[in-house]
Amino acid sequence: MLEIQGLNVFYGDIQAVWDVSLHVDEGSIVALVGANGAGKSTLLRAISGITSAKEGEILFSGKSLKKLPPQDIVKMGISHVPEGRRLFSNLTVYENLKLGAYIPRSRRSVTQSIERAYDLFPVLKNRMNQKAGALSGGEQQMLAIARAMMSRPMILMLDEPSLGLSPMLVKTMFELIMNLNRQKVTILLVEQNIHQALKIADQAYVLENGKIAMTGKGKELLSDPEVQKAYIGTRWSKS
Amino acid sequence: MLEIPNLDIFIQLLINGILFGTMYGIAAIGLSLIFGTMRIMFLAQGSMIILFAYVSYWFFELLGLDPYISLFLIVLIGLGFGAGIYHGLFKGAAAQEDKNISLLIAVGLMFLVENLMTVFWTADPRTISTGYTSLVFRPMGIGIPFNRLMGFIIALFATTGVLLFLKKTYIGIAVRAAAEDMEAVTLLGINPHRVNSVVFAIGTGLAGIAGVELATIYPFDPFFGFIFVLKAMIALAIGGIGNVFGALLGGIILGLLESLSSFFIGGGWSDAVSYGVFLLILMFRPEGLMVRSVKKA
C-alpha cells in the first residue's frame, strides 16, 4: 500500500535518511526501530510531507506523495501521530477530536467518528470538556491516537507511542495498537522500545544512521542475536 | 502636590478612558491573532487602521455615506484586503524559519502605506464631522459622547463575534490550535495558509472597525498609525497574547491609564507612562507576552 524507493532526506545540508526503501502492506503492522537519531522520525516526517528536502520516491496506492503538502497527504488517507503527541493543550478533548476530522471527507461523519473514539477510549468521553493539557501522559497519548483516527485514515503512523509511559501503560498502548490493526488500519510504528515493537510487528526495519541495517519479520528479528547485540549489548544477553 | 479631583471628574476620566481604550483593544485583538499563528508583530496594523479611517472619511465626504453605514462595507473590504495581503506578501515568508523576514515585510508595508497616504491625502489631520458628532448623553451629569459610546458597543459586538468564531467554527478552532502548534495542525489536513489568511482577514477587518471608530471621534493623520500600533502592542502586553477578551481588557486598561495620567501628570507625558508600562511588562511579566515563546523553546 505504501512504497518507498531510494529515499534520501536532508535537513539543510545534512543528510538524515540515506537511500531507504521499504514497503508497508495493507492491513499489516510495520515497525521501524533503531537508536535515537537513526532517522526514524525523519522518515515519518518525510512521508507526511512536513520535511520536504527529499530525493527518491514515496508512493501511496501507486500515487506519488513526494511533492504534496502535509494537508493533502492527510486527505489521501495517511495520519501521523507525531513524536511528543503535539496535542493542542488549550483546546478541550472534544475540540482536539473535532479538528482531527477537519478534512471534508471525514467532516461529514464527525459525530459518528467521535462516538467511535469514545468507544475505543472511554476515558476520553469522561474528560471531553477538559483541556487536553490537563490529561495524564497516557490519556494524552490516547487522545493523540484518537485524534489521528478521526480522519478515518488507511495508514496510521505512530511516532514513539510508548515514550514516557509507565511499563503498565506501555502494555496497554500496544494492545490498543493491535486492536486498531484488527479494525483494518494499517500501522507504521516507530519505536525505541524494540522489544514490544518487534513482538507485534509483522514486518520490521532496523534503522542505523539513516540507513536500513536489517529487515525481517518482527519475531525473527527479536530472536536475532545481531539485533540483540546492536541494541541490548552483548553483555546484556548473558543475563 | 497632586490635585484631588472631585468624584464627577474622576468618573468622567474613567469613562473616557474605557471608551477610548476599546479602540486599542480592537486593534490588539487583530495583532494577537496574527501573532498567534504567524509569530510576528504585524506592525502595519496601525497604518491599516488609518487607511480605513481615510476610506470611511472619503465615503462620507464624497458619497455622503454615514460612517456607521460604511462600517459594514469597510469591514468587508478589510476582510478581503487582509486575505489579499497575506497571499500577496506573507505567504512565502510564513513558511520560513526566519521570522525577521515577515517582521521586516510588515515594517515595509507600514512604511509604504503611511507614506502613500501622505502623498495622496497630505499630512493634515482630518476627522469626520456628522450631525451627531457633538451629541453627548448626560446621565447623572456624566458626559458620554455618542460616538464613543457607539464605538464601545461596536467593539463589544466585534469581540463577541470573534470569540464565537473561534469557538464555534471549524476554521476558528483551527486558528486556536495553530496558535499552539502550526505543524500539528497541518498534520490534521488543515492548510496552514488558509489559517493564516483567515487570521489576516480578521485582523484587517478589525482594523476597519477601529478605523471607522477613530475617524468619528479623533483627528487622524497618516503617521498616527504607528503610534496606534504601539498602543495596541501595549494593550496586548497588558492583556496577554492569545486571549481575545484579555486583549480588549488590556486596551481598556491602557485607555484608563492614559486618561488618568494625562489628567494627573499632563498630556504628552501620558505616552511616556504607557511606554514605560510596556517596557516594565515586557521585562518583568513575561508570562503576559512571552508565554508561548517560552513554551516553544
Add this chain to the structure above:
Amino acid sequence: MKKDKQVILTALLILAFAVVPFIVDSEKSYLVYSLFLFFCYIIISQAWNLVAGYTGQISLGQHAFFGLGAYTTALIWLNNITKTGYYFDPVTILLSGLVPATIAAIVGIPLLSRLRGDYFALGTLGMGEIIKVIFVKGGSITGASDGLHLPSSVYSSIRPYYWTGLFLAVFATLLIYLIVRSRTGLALKAIREDETSAAAHGIHVLKYKVLAFSIGAFLAGLCGSLYGIYLFHINPDSVLKLDWTLYPILMCVIGGTGTITGPLLGSFFISTVFSVADIYFVQMHPVMAGILIILVMKFMPKGLIGLTQRKEL
C-alpha cells in the same frame, strides 16, 4: 597578494571620493549633497549592522541614538559647554557619540538581559518613543516640539560636511571591520548563532551584547551630530523619527546583513534611488523605501550579497 590589492583598491576608491568636491562644483551640484547623504547612511547602517547583523539583536531604537547625538551637539553648542568652537568641532562630535553610547549601555543592560528576539525589538521601539517624549516634553532645555536652532550663519560650504561624512563613513566601516575580525567579533557572532551555546563556551553574553549595542549607539550618535550640524534645526520630527531606524535596516537588508560590504552596497543603492526619486517625484522616496523593503525581503532575503553567495553553494 590578493589582500594587498584590496587595500590599494579601497584606498584609491576613498581617494576618488575625497577629490570629488574639487572636480564638480560642490555648491551647485546635487552629486556632492547626495554623496554626503550616502556617507551618513553608511555610518548609521554599519551601526545597525553591528548590532543586528553581527550580534543578532534586531534593534528598532536606532533613531533614538541618532537623535540623542544631534541633540547633544545642539545642547553643547547652545549652552557653550565645552568652549571649543562647535562648528565641526571634533570634541563636540565625539561627545555626541559618547552620550548615546553611555545611555545605550545603561538602558541596554535591562533590555538585553531580559528581552530576546522580537521582544527586544519591541522593547527598543518603546525605548525610542520614551526618549522622544522626553525631548518633546523637555521644555526650554530641548525646545519642546519646535526643537533647537543652531546659528546657521556659520554655513559657508557643503565641503566640510562632505569630507567629515566621508571620514566618519570610513571610520565606521573600519571600526566594524576591526571589531568583527577581533576576538570580540568571535563572541558577537557566537551570540548571534546560539546564545546558550555561546554561554556554555565561556562567553559573557550580556557583556558583549551591551558592548555591541553601545558601539552601535556611538556610531549613530556621531551620524546624528553631523546631520544635526547640517540641519541647524534639531527637533523631534527631524532627528527622532523612525526613518532613522528604518533606513539603516533597509540598507542592511538590501545589501546583506552581517557582512562588511553589504551595508555599503545597500547605502549606495538606496541613496541613489532616493536621489533620483527626489529629483523626479518629490516626496516619493519613503514610498519607494517601503516598496523596496518588501520586494527585497520577498525575493532575495539575503540581500545583494546573497546573489553572489548563492552561486558558491
Add this chain to the structure above:
Amino acid sequence: MDANSVVIRLERICKRFGGLQVLSDVDLEVHEGEIVGLIGPNGAGKSTLFNVMTSLYRPDRGGIYLLGKNITGLPPHKICRMGIARTFQLVRTFLKMSVLENALTAAVYGQQHGRKNALQTAMEALELVGLYEKKDMMTVHITLSDRRLLELAMSLASMPAITLLDEPMAGLNPSETQNLLRVIQRGRNERNTAVLWIEHKVNAVLDFCDRVAVLDYGLKIADGKPDEIANDPKVIEAYLGEPHA
C-alpha cells in the same frame, strides 16, 4: 580512589519542572582522568543533569562542587571557564562561522587564564579530532558527524577539567564512532581530562567506560563497574520496561 582526585561532585541534586520531578537526590562523583558513562531510558533526566551542571538550569536543591569549589548557581560562562566543557545532544555549533572560528571561540573564551596561544590551542584541538583540513569551511556546510567532532574539539580547546558529552555518537556511522572514541580516549590520555558521557548505545558505554551510572525517572538506580551494571536486574528492567520474557 583518592578523595583529592575528585573533579566534580554532585550532592543531592533535585530539579522539578512544573509537576514533574526530573531529578531527585542525585549524587555523583567523577575523578580525574576517569570516563564515566551515564545511561538511562529516554526522559530519565540525563540531559537535565547536564543542564544543571552547566548552570543552564538552577537546581531546586543540592550542590555542585568542581575541584572542591561550590559552583552551584554561577553563570554558565563562568562555569565553562572554571573547567566544565560540554557538547549538546542536538549539536549546537555556530553555523555561520568557519570551523576554525568555532574552535577559536572556545579557546579564547573557554579558558580561565588562557587567551595566550588561543590560535595554537584551537588548531591543536582541530588536529586532534581530524578537522584541520576543513578549518576554513563554513560550519553550515560540514556534515553532522563533523559538527559533532567540532563540538568535541571546541570542548577540548577550552582545556577543561571535565568534559560532558551528550550523546556524541548519535547519528554517526561505525567508523565515525570509532574515530570519536579514539578522540575521547586521546583527550583523556594526553590531558587527563575527566569525561562524563551520556549515551544511548549501551554496549559502547559498557565496553568503553571506567564506571557507569544509571538514571531512571530522575533517580540514580545504579553506579558501578560496567560488569556490575550489565547484570543489575534493576537496570535491565528500566531499559526494557519489563523483564525478559
